[in-house]
Amino acid sequence: MAAQNLKHALFCAVITLIISYPILGFNLEAEGINIILNGAETSTIVMVFLAAVVVFLFQLFRENIMATLKSIPTPLPQANKEPMAENKRARIESWVLTAIVVLALFWPFFVSRGSVDLATLVLIYIMLALGLNVVVGLAGLLDLGYVAFYAVGAYTFALLSEYFGISFWMSLPLGALLAALFGLVLGFPVLRLRGDYLAIVTLGFGEIIRILLNNWTSLTGGPNGIGGIPEPTLFGMEFGRRVKEEGNTSFHETFGIAYSGEDKVIFLYLISLVLAVFTALVIRRFMRMPVGRAWEALREDEIAARSLGLNRTAVKLTAFTIGAFFAGFAGTVFASKQGFISPESFVFLESAIILAIVVLGGMGSQLGVILAAIAVTILPELAREFSEYRMLIFGAAMVLMMVWRPQGLMPMRRIHIELKKQE
Amino acid sequence: MLEVQNLSMRFGGLLAVDQVSLDVQEHEIVSIIGPNGAGKTTVFNCMSGFYKPTGGKILFEGGEVQGKPDHKISRLGMVRTFQHVRLFSQMTVVENLLVAQHRHLNTNLIAGLLKTPDYRKREQKSLDRAAYWLERVGLLDLANREAGNLAYGQQRRLEIARCMVTEPKLLMLDEPAAGLNPAETKELNRLIVSLKEDYNVSVVLIEHDMSLVMDISDRINVINQGRPLACGTPDEIRQNDDVIKAYLGEA
Numbered sequence: 001m002a003a004q005n006l007k008h009a010l011f012c013a014v015i016t017l018i019i020s021y022p023i024l025g026f027n028l029e030a031e032g033i034n035i036i037l038n039g040a041e042t043s044t045i046v047m048v049f050l051a052a053v054v055v056f057l058f059q060l061f062r063e064n065i066m067a068t069l070k071s072i073p074t075p076l077p078q079a080n081k082e083p084m085a086e087n088k089r090a091r092i093e094s095w096v097l098t099a100i101v102v103l104a105l106f107w108p109f110f111v112s113r114g115s116v117d118l119a120t121l122v123l124i125y126i127m128l129a130l131g132l133n134v135v136v137g138l139a140g141l142l143d144l145g146y147v148a149f150y151a152v153g154a155y156t157f158a159l160l161s162e163y164f165g166i167s168f169w170m171s172l173p174l175g176a177l178l179a180a181l182f183g184l185v186l187g188f189p190v191l192r193l194r195g196d197y198l199a200i201v202t203l204g205f206g207e208i209i210r211i212l213l214n215n216w217t218s219l220t221g222g223p224n225g226i227g228g229i230p231e232p233t234l235f236g237m238e239f240g241r242r243v244k245e246e247g248n249t250s251f252h253e254t255f256g257i258a259y260s261g262e263d264k265v266i267f268l269y270l271i272s273l274v275l276a277v278f279t280a281l282v283i284r285r286f287m288r289m290p291v292g293r294a295w296e297a298l299r300e301d302e303i304a305a306r307s308l309g310l311n312r313t314a315v316k317l318t319a320f321t322i323g324a325f326f327a328g329f330a331g332t333v334f335a336s337k338q339g340f341i342s343p344e345s346f347v348f349l350e351s352a353i354i355l356a357i358v359v360l361g362g363m364g365s366q367l368g369v370i371l372a373a374i375a376v377t378i379l380p381e382l383a384r385e386f387s388e389y390r391m392l393i394f395g396a397a398m399v400l401m402m403v404w405r406p407q408g409l410m411p412m413r414r415i416h417i418e419l420k421k422q423e
Numbered sequence: 424m425l426e427v428q429n430l431s432m433r434f435g436g437l438l439a440v441d442q443v444s445l446d447v448q449e450h451e452i453v454s455i456i457g458p459n460g461a462g463k464t465t466v467f468n469c470m471s472g473f474y475k476p477t478g479g480k481i482l483f484e485g486g487e488v489q490g491k492p493d494h495k496i497s498r499l500g501m502v503r504t505f506q507h508v509r510l511f512s513q514m515t516v517v518e519n520l521l522v523a524q525h526r527h528l529n530t531n532l533i534a535g536l537l538k539t540p541d542y543r544k545r546e547q548k549s550l551d552r553a554a555y556w557l558e559r560v561g562l563l564d565l566a567n568r569e570a571g572n573l574a575y576g577q578q579r580r581l582e583i584a585r586c587m588v589t590e591p592k593l594l595m596l597d598e599p600a601a602g603l604n605p606a607e608t609k610e611l612n613r614l615i616v617s618l619k620e621d622y623n624v625s626v627v628l629i630e631h632d633m634s635l636v637m638d639i640s641d642r643i644n645v646i647n648q649g650r651p652l653a654c655g656t657p658d659e660i661r662q663n664d665d666v667i668k669a670y671l672g673e674a
Contacts, residue, residue, distance in 0.1 A: 282536065289535035290521070290528040297511045297522040304509035307471060308523045308589060309497040318532070416567050417517045419554040 009059035013052045020048050086416040104273055108266045116265050118381055120337055123272035124330045126373040127279045129357040130366065131326030134283060136355065137363035137412070138292065139319035140299030141191070142199040144351055145206025148186075149179040149324035151346035153331020155213060158226040158341055168232035172332050179328025180321045187320035191313060206351055214343040225342025229335050231264055232271055239264035272333050279326050280366060286322065287366075288415060295319050296364075360401055362408025371409050424449050424484050424625060425470075425501070425593055431478035432465050439465045441649040442479070447593065452619055452626040454636045456660075457646035458670050463629045464506060466646070467597055470627075471503045472496040483593070498526055500592035504599060506629075508578045512571030516562055516581060519570050520553035523585045549588075556584040560614070576607045583614065593625045594618065600632045608635055615639055633671070637661065645670060 025045055027038045039045070058065065108116045128150060135143045156175035160166040166174075190201050213220050220226065231239055237251040251267075252259040286292045294315045297305040306312055335341050353376065361372030379397075380390050401409075425447040432440040440462040447453045455463045469476040472493035481489040488496050497503075511519050521528075528549055529535065529542040557563040560580040565573060570581060579599060586594055596615070600608045616639055618624045630636050636643065637657045645652040645660060647669045653660060660666055 285536055286532070289532070290525055290530045291532060291535070293514070293518055293522045294525055294530075296514055296518075300511035300513055301509045303473070304505065304511065305522070306493045307473075307497055307503055307505075307509075308585065309494045309502075309526050310522070311494050414515050414518070414567070414569065417515070417550070419517065419550060419557070419563065419566050 005060055005062075009056050012059045013056035016052045016055045017048070020051060021045075024048055090416075101273075101277055105270070108269050113262050113265050116262070116269050117337075118378065120265070120269045120272045120333075122374055122377045123269070123276045124334050124337070125354070125357065125377050126276045126370050127272075127326055127330040127333070128354050129361070129369045129373045130276075130279050130283055131323045131330070132354050133358050133361075133364065133366065133369050134286070134295070134326075135319050135323035136358050137365070137369070138287065138299065139295040139316060141316060141319065142195065143202045143320075143323070144199045144348070144355065145202035145204070145209075146323070146327060146354055147346045147348070147351040148206040148209040149183055149327035150331040150334070150350070151209050151213060151343075152179040152182050152324075153328030154335040154341050154345070155220065155226075155331075156328070157332045157335045158229050159219070161230055162226055162228075168230065168332070168336050172329065175332040176325050176328035179331065180325035183321040183324025184317060187317045188313075191316040191320065203348070203351075206346075206348060210343050210346050213346070221342075223342060223344070225340055225344070227340040229339050229341070231339070232268065232336055234267065239267055268333075268337055272337075275329055275333060279329065280370070283322075283326070284366060291315070291318055356398065360398070360408060362411040364412035365408065365410050368408050368410030368412070375409075425627070426482040427466070427470065427479070428482070429479040430466060430469055430476050430481065430489075432462075432469055432474060433477045439649050440469070440476075440646075443644075443646060443649070443651050444479075445644045445651075445654070447625050447627055449625055450619060450623060451641045452615065452628060452639050454628045454630060454640040454643045455646060456630065456633075456636060456643060456670065457652070460648075461646045462649040463646055464597060465649075467503060467595055467627075467629065470496075471501060471595060497589070497591075500590070501595065502586045502589050502591040502593075503595035504582045504586060504597055506597045506601065508575070508582055510570040510578055510581060510585070512569065514570060515567050516557065516570055516573070517550070517553050517566045519581060519585050520556065520588050521549055523588045524549040524552065526589075552588050556588050559587075560584045576603055579603065579607075579611070580614070583618075587618070587622070587624075591624060593627065595627045597629045598631065599628070600630055600635050608632060611635070612639055 025040050025048055027040050029036050029038055108119065128146070131149075132143065132146050135141050135146070153175040156178045157168065157171040160171050160174065161168075186202075186205055190198060190205075193201060214223055216222070217224075233239070233248060234251060237254055238248045239251050250259075251263060294305070294310050295318075297308075297310060298312060298315050302312065305315075334345070338345070357372045357376050358369055360376065361368035361370070380394065383390055383393055386393065427443065427445045430440055430443045431438065443462070443466055445453065445455070445466075455466065457463055465474065468474045469489065470481055472488070472491055472495070475490045479489070480487060483496075483499055483501060486499075488499065488501075511522060514522070527545065529539070529545050531542070534542045554563065554566075557566055560583065562573075562577060562581060562584070565577065570578065573581065579602075583594075583596070583599065599615070600611055603611060612635055615626060615628070619626060628636065628640065640657055642655065643657055643660045644654045645663075645666050652669060653663045653666050655663070661671070
């Protein structure tokens, strides 16, 4: 027993060294045009070895340590509480959600421009994740090319404004509808595939769209992207310092206030907020409608669902199309927020991040997905100081999540349906 | 109402079903029995549209249905259960029954978003029908449980209820008594008879439990190695020498 422990502990310590020494123990420094490999400072190396020793000791005495930890009584206040009544819980939940939305409405007026900008990005990711949640979480179709629909939405707006001068508000439904159309057209041949095969084909589709945008230089500007995408207007009022388009007025002049660059950012944030809330509410309704139940039934057991008269293709297509629709929404907002888009913004990594959000949040759970979207977008910003280790931290967080909460932050909960007793 | 004529199903070199014929009249329980691997479930799969038969005809209420997609066949009123319970196990018991009524509901997305009167009326009706059938199979108290958490016998009953809410004309049960204890089998016996008597549903039954089969069947078809072996009333089948040799065994 002891010998085995010792072996295991040694092994763990060596692994620690192997992993951390090359990352932390060397520094690459530029000297003129050459790059020179230097050893890190002594203190860092000492720390690395210290870490290895700690790992060694912990693994050696793991059983004792765990036993001591277990013997400490943990107070569990909820342990002997009854679960809350279903309707009461639902009421409290909806109150809390309303309060959060109201808070979110006023919050941007008190914080910095940077935070509002970041919050807008968070809202865009929330829209994307809610849309993908329909496809992956509810309908169980693994879609690795979701970013393609996001790109379609963004480029629709960019191209329409570039060539036809069409405004944000006109493009918003158009971008979403065009993305939905792409979803429909792609979905049709692809949905007879299942699982891994579907994932690969959607992955390919995502890349095709990106490469197409990259190479169709005459239309999309290729890797140079499209710039000068207009910001949304409020009833014909522009938020810039000077009015760009004939016939528009400017916001600050109409209301007689001093021009402030923040107005524009806040306005975009509010639009995103409204759209995100709209997305959440609409999808929430869908989940409780026949179509939502059909999605889940098909995910649970396709054969049984078909034997009960569900049309597999139609049901899967609605999921795919609706998911794509909301990605188009998010894309339009994104294009407007950035003012410039290029194929760079729609790489596979984006798809992977959105998928990670859905999985982290808990497949099918709206609240979970929203929380995860916030966490995944904000954490890297907070961790900017450790920028070199950001991906490392992200990966570690993913692994830990999968170990402790494989079902996600907030797993989906079934709605309770009251039945009237029949005579 | 159902007529299967010379049904054949070939998988590559294997002729799983060879020239099987059977017919079901209205208001009748017809059983298909035979040794394991005889092709009973394959016949079911052809009838319910999972397989496209390589030969023969299937007529349901006068129309040919062989080779039609499965969801269309089920919408005509031929609904089946499975040898292994196939519930939507992460969904609740009621939701299972609501999914089954998909075609009776208003599935227009806009109507659902706006909760139009027609949408609400149909939704309520489907809830009532679900409640009725849950009461009927004794699962009303478990309505909001996840289906996967039910006991095995309850899952079997839920599966039958899920077929019945679709308002079928012909019910195809694939070994409904498998894994049930004698008391549950008796209960199932009563349930199937009442489906025929009270709800005017014809039943095709695949089953190995001979007491159940002999008790409730109006007619029995015996299949052996994909070929029809005998056909007749329970008494005739019990006396048939071929059937005794191939399947029932000498007592």
